[in-house]
Amino acid sequence: MTNQKRYGLPYQGSKNFIAEWVVEHMPAAPTLVDLFAGGCAVTHAALESGKFKKVFANDITDAPRLFEQAVKGELPADAKRWISREEFRQLKNTDPIVRLCWSFGGRGSSYLYGRHIEPWKYAMHAARVEGDLSVLRMMGVAGGDGSRLWVVHHHEDCKRAYTAWRKSYFVEGDTSAIDALCSSPSATPALLRFRHLFPTDYMQEGGNLDKRLERLQHPQHLQHLQHLENLQRLQRLQCQESTERLDSLRVVQGDYRKCPIPKGAVIYCDPPYKDTTAYQTPGHHPTKKGSGFDHAAFFSWVRSRREKVIISEYYIDPAEGFTLIAERKKPRIMNSNGTDGYATERLYGWNIKPSDLNSLFLL
Ligand SMILES: C[S@@+](CC[C@H](N)C(=O)[O-])C[C@H]1O[C@@H](n2cnc3c(N)ncnc32)[C@H](O)[C@@H]1O
Numbered sequence: 001m002t003n004q005k006r007y008g009l010p011y012q013g014s015k016n017f018i019a020e021w022v023v024e025h026m027p028a029a030p031t032l033v034d035l036f037a038g039g040c041a042v043t044h045a046a047l048e049s050g051k052f053k054k055v056f057a058n059d060i061t062d063a064p065r066l067f068e069q070a071v072k073g074e075l076p077a078d079a080k081r082w083i084s085r086e087e088f089r090q091l092k093n094t095d096p097i098v099r100l101c102w103s104f105g106g107r108g109s110s111y112l113y114g115r116h117i118e119p120w121k122y123a124m125h126a127a128r129v130e131g132d133l134s135v136l137r138m139m140g141v142a143g144g145d146g147s148r149l150w151v152v153h154h155h156e157d158c159k160r161a162y163t164a165w166r167k168s169y170f171v172e173g174d175t176s177a178i179d180a181l182c183s184s185p186s187a188t189p190a191l192l193r194f195r196h197l198f199p200t201d202y203m204q205e206g207g208n209l210d211k212r213l214e215r216l217q218h219p220q221h222l223q224h225l226q227h228l229e230n231l232q233r234l235q236r237l238q239c240q241e242s243t244e245r246l247d248s249l250r251v252v253q254g255d256y257r258k259c260p261i262p263k264g265a266v267i268y269c270d271p272p273y274k275d276t277t278a279y280q281t282p283g284h285h286p287t288k289k290g291s292g293f294d295h296a297a298f299f300s301w302v303r304s305r306r307e308k309v310i311i312s313e314y315y316i317d318p319a320e321g322f323t324l325i326a327e328r329k330k331p332r333i334m335n336s337n338g339t340d341g342y343a344t345e346r347l348y349g350w351n352i353k354p355s356d357l358n359s360l361f362l363l
Contacts, residue, residue, distance in 0.1 A: 009067050009234075010227045011039025012106045015270060015312065017330050018345055019045035022268070025326050025347050027308050027356035031056065031265035035256045039100075040067035042268060044234075047071075047245055052266075058252040058259040066096040068251045070234035080129050080228055082122060084197050085111045101227035112223055119198050120162050124151070124222055126190035134188040138178055139165040148221070170203045257301060267305065270312040271298055302350050309350040314343060322348035325357065 007019040015022055019041040026032060026046070030053045034043045037057035043064070046055045057064040069075055076097070083091070083102045088111045091098040099108040113121050123135035127146025136146055140161040144150040151158055168174045181187055182195050252259050261267065272293040299320050302309050316322055329342040349356075 006230060006233065007044040008041030009039035009063060009070070009100060010106055010230050011041070011063060011100065013270075013273070014039045015041040018328065020049075021326075021328060022310075022312065022347065023049050023051060025357065026051065026268065026310060027266055027352065029264055029266040029308070030054065031262045033058065033259065033261055033265050033267045034270075035259055035267055036270045036272075037064045037067075038270070040064050042270065043067065043249070044071075047249060050245065052248070054248050054250060054262065056250045056252055056259065056262075056265075058254065058256065060253070060255055062096050062253055063100065064251045065253065066100065066231070067234070068249060070231045071246060071249070073235045075231060075235075079231070080225070082125050082129075082193070083224070085115075085118070088112075097228075097231070101224045101231070106227075115203055116166075119166070119194070119202075121222060122194060122197070125225070126188075126194075128222060128225060130190055132188050132190040134181070134191045135194050138181055138191060138194075166203075170200055173200045175200060256298070261305075261307060265307055267307050267309045268312075269298075269302065269309060271295070273314065305350065308352050308356060310352070311348045311350070313346055313348060315346065316348050322350055323352055325349045325352060 004017070007016045008014055016039075022042050023045045028051065032043075032046050032052040032054070033056040034040070034046070035058050037043050037059045038061075040057050040063070043055050043057040044067070046052055057067065079097055083098055088098060088102050092103065092108055093099070100106050102112050104110045104112050119135075119139075123139060123141075124146055126132045126135050128148075133146055136144075141158055142161075144154060169178070178191070178195055181191055256269070256271075274293075274295055299316075299322075302311065303321060310325065311322060325347045327344055327346040330345045332341050332343045
């Protein structure tokens with residue numbers, strides 16, 4: 001799984017794992033409209049396939065704009081800066097990098113890191129991004145370069161140092177070490193920022209700290225950096241592909257009903273799922289709407305279209321009138337520990353004939 005090519009942005013509900021398969025099942029057409037493009041995994045695979053002259057990426061959010069920025073090499077120079085909890089609160093609704101890379105599960109609602117671990121992540125960020133070890137040293141972590149590998153090999157020492165420092169700083173309120181460092185002319189920007197961001201009353205959580213810090217023992221992912229590195233990797237599309245191929249991308253932001261649909265386009269729809277508890281349970285009709293998205297209105301809208309439409313869903317009742325085109329199992333990623341079983345992804349068609357799908361056959 002680790003060597004699998006990544007398509008699109010890190011995004012909740014991304015079709016990364018099956019993007020190529022989805023594109024293979026698209027009928028040939030001059031334009032593909034990815035109507036609920038989200039993190040643009042399918043848009044990305046479609047651009048790389050060279051199957052379409054134009055690819056429209058529409059979403060109600062600004063995520064496709066971020067994808068466009070990334071593939072065109074236009075990410076802001078300060079994309080790798082540390083985003084504090086307060087900045088996250090202020091920027092999450094307007095800055096897609098903050099929302100996607102700094103929120104838990106990429107959902108945009110809560111900050112990525114718990115307070116108990118945040119100063120540690122900050123220290124690691126300063127080491128990795130700015131090459132500044134002063135915060136780690138202030139915490140009593142001696143030696144090493146703050147690299148992931150070093151921390152993995154010394155996690156017990158790191159945990160011990162961080163636990164002791166955290167107790168003296170946040171519990172006992174002892175700021176003498178950082179005060180002395182900050183008042184020295186050689187105080188680094190990372191240290192000065194730290195003093196400002198983490199006052200001694202910053203921690204609000206009680207509970208068993210030892211238990212909470214168990215995560216320090218796990219491989220030291222700085223998840224925000226991983227997400228950012230994925231964004232930066234997208235710039236390879238710019239290097240590998242002709243500018244002509246990137247020029248074929250058009251980003252639109254708005255409700256799916258307002259998106260311009262060029263003549264002869266194929267429309268691909270990956271709307272919010274009805275209810276994640278309804279995973280691959282044919283015949284099961286959830287009573288509550290998980291996402292607040294009006295699926296009945298969406299299905300009627302599809303049936304009103306003259307274009308060929310492909311819909312991604314776990315299951316659609318045959319009574320809705322769509323044709324099952326293809327299905328396959330996909331690992332279901334439920335949490336940071338990895339996968340949890342499989343879900344069956346299905347593609348349904350509207351106005352699709354067997355001859356539209358080349359050598360592929362309708363199920
Ligand atoms: C399952 S996600 C799509 C994931 C995408 N295929 C990918 O690979 O990243 C569903 C998307 O529908 C978008 N969405 C929800 N309501 C919408 C609407 N009324 N019009 C357009 N997009 C909408 C959400 O913002 C979300 O990005």
